[in-house]
Amino acid sequence: xxxxxxxxxxxxxxxxxxxxxxxxxxxxxxxxxxxxxxxxxxxxxxxxxxxxxxxxxxxxxxxxxxxxxxxxxxxxxxxxxxxxxxxxxxxxxxxxxxxxxxxxxxxxxxxxxxxxxxxxxxxxxxxxxxxxxxxxxxxxxxxxxxxxxxxxxxxxxxxxxxxxxxxxxxxxxxxxxxxxxxxxxxxxxxxxxxxxxxxxxxxxxxxxxxxxxxxxxxxxxxxxxxxxxxxxxxxxxxxxxxxxxxxxxxxxxxxxxxxxxxxxxxxxxxxxxxxxxxxxxxxxxxxxxxxxxxxxxxxxxxxxxxxxxxxxxxxxxxxxxxxx
Amino acid sequence: xxxxxxxxxxxxxxxxxxxxxxxxxxxxxxxxxxxxxxxxxxxxxxxxxxxxxxxxxxxxxxxxxxxxxxxxxxxxxxxxxxxxxxxxxxxxxxxxxxxxxxxxxxxxxxxxxxxxxxxxxxxxxxxxxxxxxxxxxxxxxxxxxxxxxxxxxxxxxxxxxxxxxxxxxxxxxxxxxxxxxxxxxxxxxxxxxxxxxxxxxxxxxxxxxxxxxxxxxxxxxxxxxxxxxxxxxxxxxxxxxxxxxxxxxxxxxxxxxxxxxxxxxxxxxxxxxxxxxxxxxxxxxxxxxxxxxxxxxxxxxxxxxxxxxxxxxxxxxxxxxxxxxxxxxxxxxxxxxxxxxxxxxxxxxxxxxxxxxxxxxxxxxxxxxxxxxxxxxxxxxxxxxxxxxxxxxxxxxxxxxxxxxxxxxxxxxxxxxxxxxxxxxxxxxxxxxxxxxxxxxxxxxxxxxxxxxxxxxxxxxxxxxxxxxxxxxxxxxxxxxxxxxxxxxxxx
Numbered sequence: 074x075x076x077x078x079x080x081x082x083x084x085x086x087x088x089x090x091x092x093x094x095x096x097x098x099x100x101x102x103x104x105x106x107x108x109x110x111x112x113x114x115x116x117x118x119x120x121x122x123x124x125x126x127x128x129x130x131x132x133x134x135x136x137x138x139x140x141x142x143x144x145x146x147x148x149x150x151x152x153x154x155x156x157x158x159x160x161x162x163x164x165x166x167x168x169x170x171x172x173x174x175x176x177x178x179x180x181x182x183x184x185x186x187x188x189x190x191x192x193x194x195x196x197x198x199x200x201x202x203x204x205x206x207x208x209x210x211x212x213x214x215x216x217x218x219x220x221x222x223x224x225x226x227x228x229x230x231x232x233x234x235x236x237x238x239x240x241x242x243x244x245x246x247x248x249x250x251x252x253x254x255x256x257x258x259x260x261x262x263x264x265x266x267x268x269x270x271x272x273x274x275x276x277x278x279x280x281x282x283x284x285x286x287x288x289x290x291x292x293x294x295x296x297x298x299x300x301x302x303x304x305x306x307x308x309x310x311x312x313x314x315x316x317x318x319x320x321x322x323x324x325x326x327x328x329x330x331x332x333x334x335x336x337x338x339x340x341x342x343x344x345x346x347x348x349x350x351x352x353x354x355x356x357x358x359x360x361x362x363x364x365x366x367x368x369x370x371x372x373x374x375x376x377x378x379x380x381x382x383x384x385x386x387x388x389x390x391x392x393x394x395x396x397x
Numbered sequence: 398x399x400x401x402x403x404x405x406x407x408x409x410x411x412x413x414x415x416x417x418x419x420x421x422x423x424x425x426x427x428x429x430x431x432x433x434x435x436x437x438x439x440x441x442x443x444x445x446x447x448x449x450x451x452x453x454x455x456x457x458x459x460x461x462x463x464x465x466x467x468x469x470x471x472x473x474x475x476x477x478x479x480x481x482x483x484x485x486x487x488x489x490x491x492x493x494x495x496x497x498x499x500x501x502x503x504x505x506x507x508x509x510x511x512x513x514x515x516x517x518x519x520x521x522x523x524x525x526x527x528x529x530x531x532x533x534x535x536x537x538x539x540x541x542x543x544x545x546x547x548x549x550x551x552x553x554x555x556x557x558x559x560x561x562x563x564x565x566x567x568x569x570x571x572x573x574x575x576x577x578x579x580x581x582x583x584x585x586x587x588x589x590x591x592x593x594x595x596x597x598x599x600x601x602x603x604x605x606x607x608x609x610x611x612x613x614x615x616x617x618x619x620x621x622x623x624x625x626x627x628x629x630x631x632x633x634x635x636x637x638x639x640x641x642x643x644x645x646x647x648x649x650x651x652x653x654x655x656x657x658x659x660x661x662x663x664x665x666x667x668x669x670x671x672x673x674x675x676x677x678x679x680x681x682x683x684x685x686x687x688x689x690x691x692x693x694x695x696x697x698x699x700x701x702x703x704x705x706x707x708x709x710x711x712x713x714x715x716x717x718x719x720x721x722x723x724x725x726x727x728x729x730x731x732x733x734x735x736x737x738x739x740x741x742x743x744x745x746x747x748x749x750x751x752x753x754x755x756x757x758x759x760x761x762x763x764x765x766x767x768x769x770x771x772x773x774x775x776x777x778x779x780x781x782x783x784x785x786x787x788x789x790x791x792x793x794x795x796x797x798x799x800x801x802x803x804x805x806x807x808x809x810x811x812x813x814x815x816x817x818x819x820x821x822x823x824x825x826x827x828x829x830x831x832x833x834x835x836x837x838x839x840x841x842x843x844x845x846x847x848x849x850x851x852x853x854x855x856x857x858x859x860x861x862x863x864x865x866x867x868x869x870x871x872x873x874x875x876x877x878x879x880x881x882x883x884x885x886x887x888x889x
Contacts, residue, residue, distance in 0.1 A: 110762045121800040122494055163407065164413075
């Protein structure tokens with residue numbers, strides 16, 4: 074079993090390398106054909122007073138007029154020697170930007186995912202268990218409604234209620250203005266964004282848990298358990314839930330892109346200094362090295378998400394064969 | 398002191414536009430402007446004087462000034478800063494503002510000499526650029542690649558304590574500042590892009606001050622914060638392309654200037670926070686503003702001008718002349734709600750006199766190639782000298798050159814007076830020339846200037862030393878009430 078799993082992981086990793094390279098090259102080509110002009114980013118508001126001659130000189134100096142394949146070649150040779158290049162939009166080395174911001178995003182996304190998981194499992198199970206009951210109807214209605222609410226609306230409402238109305242939690246930021254980044258400070262500031270991110274991801278998960286649990290109730294082994302006179306909690310939690318959870322684990326893995334999208338919006342509203350904000354900034358600036366690094370990073374996150382999900386399924390269900 | 402800002406600088410390098418207009422807390426220029434917009438020497442020992450040839454300026458430097466890293470400031474630093482600025486190898490983004498500088502030389506350790514390509518009366522106003530240590534610009538590489546942008550070393554009243562990108566910047570008082578140690582020992586600027594988030598965090602008491610749109614700022618009336626409105630030289634204007642058969646017509650241009658209700662726009666869109674604009678010179682620059690160059694709101698006059706020029710109303714209310722309908726496209730930056738509001742108001746006022754305007758919200762990349770043919774909502778402005786913004790905006794030598802004179806406005810009378818103003822040695826002759834080009838412009842306008850926008854700030858009432866100033870077209874908290882924060886004192 075473990076050898077099979079190891080082979081699965083190795084195979085996936087070997088497969089991931091060409092995928093990542095293709096993504097990087099694809100993003101480069103897309104950015105090259107986009108209408109955005111990086112000179113605007115370099116100049117900022119100064120572009121409005123710059124003369125054409127000076128703009129042309131700067132363009133030549135920065136190598137912006139070079140062909141896209143030339144820029145790609147420069148970047149690839151840099152990456153191979155361990156240099157991710159320099160980000161024009163952050164005016165910092167790409168590696169530094171990622172190192173500064175990625176940990177905050179991982180923290181936010183991990184806590185957000187745990188919140189979503191917990192909410193989905195508890196609410197989904199209770200709703201399926203008492204199908205048609207008051208709780209089920211409320212959860213289903215809210216779930217469907219929430220699918221249509223963008224995370225930033227949720228974020229603004231949460232700020233209005235918990236930060237401004239009740240004054241329980243700070244409005245935004247990583248710490249209070251000027252305060253050092255202590256564990257206590259960050260925890261207090263993490264609560265609202267993580268809750269909002271978690272809650273915004275919950276509807277799909279909750280409805281899925283409920284649906285597959287209802288499906289499991291109709292299966293033979295559950296009927297068998299009921300027939301043997303086992304207590305209802307044992308039937309639901311020990312017999313129905315485990316089988317219902319398998320597709321749920323796979324679903325979680327495929328939710329990673331959604332989670333990234335949610336993180337972009339949540340980070341912006343809460344002034345959370347993570348990597349998701351950098352995605353928007355560098356995309357608008359046609360910041361080749363930054364976009365490529367971020368795209369590779371996001372692709373790696375998605376591949377890793379589905380790999381972890383598959384491994385988890387293979388471990389949990391002996392019937393699944395880890396053959397790719 | 399904790400301030401919130403919606404705008405985070407990408408770099409603190411003066412060569413990339415940080416604090417070009419002065420009031421940067423980290424750097425000093427050779428000169429700076431005070432609250433009355435008068436030049437004061439800073440790193441210069443006294444105001445530089447112009448040689449009789451009107452081209453060379455000798456600048457004596459202040460002695461005993463040190464950079465934050467302890468090194469001594471001298472002529473080499475000034476020369477290195479300006480040479481790097483002018484050298485394309487450094488890819489400075491503000492080089493175009495300094496086209497009149499031909500050379501800069503060191504005379505001795507305490508004196509530098511600038512030579513200009515032509516007499517330039519506004520020259521001293523350009524010397525607000527922050528001076529960097531010579532070592533920081535020793536290698537000719539693009540300024541953006543230099544680590545100096547995140548680890549700046551200046552001579553200013555504050556040094557950079559810590560910059561957590563995307564979050565906050567801590568400025569620490571430079572106790573060795575030659576102008577005396579600032580009493581406000583630490584300033585933290587927190588970056589929060591969203592206006593509403595900033596307002597919410599302010600109302601929870603987290604900040605000592607911030608900048609907000611006028612309407613949002615007004616909601617803090619009667620709170621613990623004082624609302625401060627600063628007049629500005631920050632104009633919004635409609636460009637009228639010369640090459641377009643409708644917007645290039647002198648009668649249409651003049652009529653549109655009479656057709657817009659400037660005060661009405663300011664009252665309706667900006668809660669009255671602003672001043673009507675007819676030329677790029679705001680009335681707060683009392684010494685230069687020409688009252689005879691102001692347009693009144695007179696719809697009947699606009700209709701009369703159009704009728705007289707042969708633009709006659711058709712059945713659908715739109716005017717036409719010789720088969721050409723009075724119709725053109727107005728572009729605006731789609732992300733800028735203020736420009737969108739102005740564009741819509743302009744369209745409805747133009748419609749009222751029978752000129753049909755089609756709106757298009759676009760990105761700057763899409764706008765740029767079309768600026769010569771389609772109208773555009775443009776902004777800018779400097780309160781310090783009438784030459785700095787107006788010359789590139791109106792002079793025909795800048796026609797179609799980048800965003801400077803995008804609609805190719807060409808008026809020989811304006812050109813002559815602009816040149817006369819730039820080259821004037823005598824201040825009174827200069828004022829006369831500045832007023833002359835305003836009158837020449839108003840007789841044959843090529844833009845419809847709409848308004849100068851006020852900037853609104855909120856400040857907690859806990860410090861003394863605030864002095865109102867006129868803001869340039871700049872972002873954030875470097876200007877505004879905090880332009881002289883180094884002179885503020887906490888209240889006991």
